[in-house]
Amino acid sequence: MSVESIGLIGIAALLTLLAMRIPVAFAMFLVGFIGIWTVRGWDAAMGLLGSETFTIASSPELVVVPLFILMGNVATATGMSRQLFDAAYAMIGHIRGGLALATVVGCGGFAALSGSSVASALTMGKVSLAEMERFKYDPRLSTGVVAAGGTLGILIPPSTGFVIFAILTEQSIGRLFLAGVIPGILLLAMFLLTVSIICYIRPEAGPRGPVTTWGEKRRAISGAFPILSVVVITIGGIYGGFFSPVEAAGVGAGLVIIYGIVKRRLSLADFWGASRSSVVTTATVMLILIGAHMINPFLALSHLPTYVGEALVALDLPVLGILALMLLVYLVLGCFLEGFAMLVLTLPIFFPVVLELGIDPIWFGVLVVLTLEMGLISPPVGINVFIVKSVAPNVSLGDIFRGVAPFWLAMLVTLIILIAFPQLSLFLPDTMFN
Secondary structure, eight states, rough: OOHHHHHHHHHHHHHHHHHHOOOOHHHHHHHHHHHHHHHHHHHHHHHHHHHHHHHTTTGGGGGGHHHHHHHHHHHHHTTHHHHHHHHHHHTTSSSSTHHHHHHHHHHHHHHHHOOOHHHHHHHHHHHHHHHHTTTTTOHHHHHHHHHHHHHHHHHGGSHHHHHHHHHHHHHOHHHHHHHHHHHHHHHHHHHHHHHHHHHHHOOOOOOOOOOOOHHHHHHHHHHHHHHHHHHHHHHHHHHHHHHOOOHHHHHHHHHHHHHHTTTTOOOOHHHHHHHHHHHHHHHHHHHHHHHHHHHHHHHHHHHHHHHHHHHHHHHHOOHHHHHHHHHHHHHTTTTTTTTTHHHHHHHHHHHHHHHHTTTTHHHHHHHHHHHHHHTTTTTOOOOHHHHHHHHOOOOHHHHHHHHHHHHHHHHHHHHHHHHHHHHHHHHHHHHOOO
């Protein structure tokens, strides 16, 4: 049997395992190990297992993952995420759709601490859904805005999606983080515009909240000052060249821990729970990366990435045409696969084509991560939709999916804008590194 045939069987086996709900990391590890064993023999498979596991586990760049995850978990435990929502609520809650707008702002702010879409959706869902229900918001709008707003966690830095992309493609984590800032703000603005349009067309969907006094506004804003300070110090430190991404993660985690201790909002039990959750999440990411570094050599040995790349180039499409085709593949896969699984499966195939065509890899990374975000709210496997469903069990999945539809379109518009204007993604990293 040819290596190409073995490669096709391996991909079919991987998709079958994923369809059976086998964890992504174990599915990739199993297919990669057996595939290399079949092509190169037992010694080669065992040698790769030992070397790649050690290489990934000892990679200093990956320290950024547990530190940023810890920062987000401690921020949740100390109530910093609630303070950010309260500040936005106090400022704009009295206008039509104000609670939904405040939720988007809260999701964006929490995304800058957690780096996780699931954590953003879960946290802001617990904070804001009860308030919107109390003021008789349309359940489709309230749940849709939480599910969509949570996706900002994978685009606004620090983003675990950017970290995984950087490791798999050997790109700079710092450049990718900075590349996500303006697109993240743009997407947040598009979500705000979407909420405003919905409430203009259907005023009953987002009733006005209570009017707050200037004193209440000042107190709410002062309460959000710590979380905003941490965001400015970490991301601003990377941009200013004061910190590497790993150092920024350490500084950010240290600041939120100190804040929790000084304000007496972080008990030993809270810190233990946040640390335990961070370890579990980090272990999941590490296993995915180890699995990726097992299956990628197998795919390379099968020559399938080379054939697919040659086929894409042979289509004789313009560069933007091939880019659009690759992003379309991500959009389709996003309806069925988890984001990290898509990165691992596609980057060994698409990234060499990206480099050959002269597409900026940092810009490509931003576009790919945004399409992964769209998959988080795409039926039938939109993870964020199911997260919101767990917080709002009285709202049907159909209503939640209908609620996220306008925001999915807003993300598509944002994707088109970023394709048309690459400098929106490249301005900050080019400024910093040049």
